[in-house]
Amino acid sequence: MSNNSSLITHHSSLSPVVGIVLGSDSDLPVMEETVKVLRDFGVPFEVSVLSAHRSPRRAADYATTAEERGLQVIIAGAGMAAHLPGVLAACTCLPVIGVPLQGGALNGMDALYAIVQMPPGVPVATVAVNGARNAALLAVQMLSLGDAGLRRQLRAYKERMAADVAVKSASLQEKLQQQQK
Ligand code: AIR
Numbered sequence: 001m002s003n004n005s006s007l008i009t010h011h012s013s014l015s016p017v018v019g020i021v022l023g024s025d026s027d028l029p030v031m032e033e034t035v036k037v038l039r040d041f042g043v044p045f046e047v048s049v050l051s052a053h054r055s056p057r058r059a060a061d062y063a064t065t066a067e068e069r070g071l072q073v074i075i076a077g078a079g080m081a082a083h084l085p086g087v088l089a090a091c092t093c094l095p096v097i098g099v100p101l102q103g104g105a106l107n108g109m110d111a112l113y114a115i116v117q118m119p120p121g122v123p124v125a126t127v128a129v130n131g132a133r134n135a136a137l138l139a140v141q142m143l144s145l146g147d148a149g150l151r152r153q154l155r156a157y158k159e160r161m162a163a164d165v166a167v168k169s170a171s172l173q174e175k176l177q178q179q180q181k
């Protein structure tokens with residue numbers, strides 16, 4: 001565990017609008033996918049390690065001051081008894097996206113239930129277990145409501161995905177035809 005709670009502060013000179021929070025630095029390998037997508041879309045972000053259980057006051061302070069610091073969305077990834085996204089959501093009006101992380105004896109089911117089963121009044125938008133990529137895309141979609149450039153990038157992203165599927169389908173047809181010969 002690193003001493004510094006901030007692994008990557010600002011990825012660009014612009015102030016961060018997405019706060020990525022990890023329950024531990026051991027969550028970074030999965031959550032790096034979130035970092036990658038935000039970088040690809042050119043969305044300024046910050047990354048911090050905060051634990052709802054090991055550093056509860058710092059976690060609450062982070063969320064309480066998030067809006068005044070200019071953040072617009074928080075993405076929180078945690079494993080095991082993953083209370084981090086819920087605790088952050090309790091302390092801010094900003095949208096919080098929770099990423100349940102695989103690991104521990106229950107292999108991510110514990111984190112999934114802890115994050116998705118929020119009580120009425122305090123929503124956390126929960127993505128799939130290890131769904132770090134979708135967390136970033138959902139954050140970009142939220143930000144795109146007020147940003148035509150991001151909406152254009154999202155449309156292009158979807159078109160690329162569709163083109164990839166078409167290429168895969170065509171190459172599958174080719175393989176099957178070769179097998180028949
Ligand atoms: N965690 C850390 N504080 C509270 C929780 N639930 C989670 C981390 C990580 C797991 O516990 O998000 O997924 C194991 O953390 P570590 O630091 O022991 O590797």
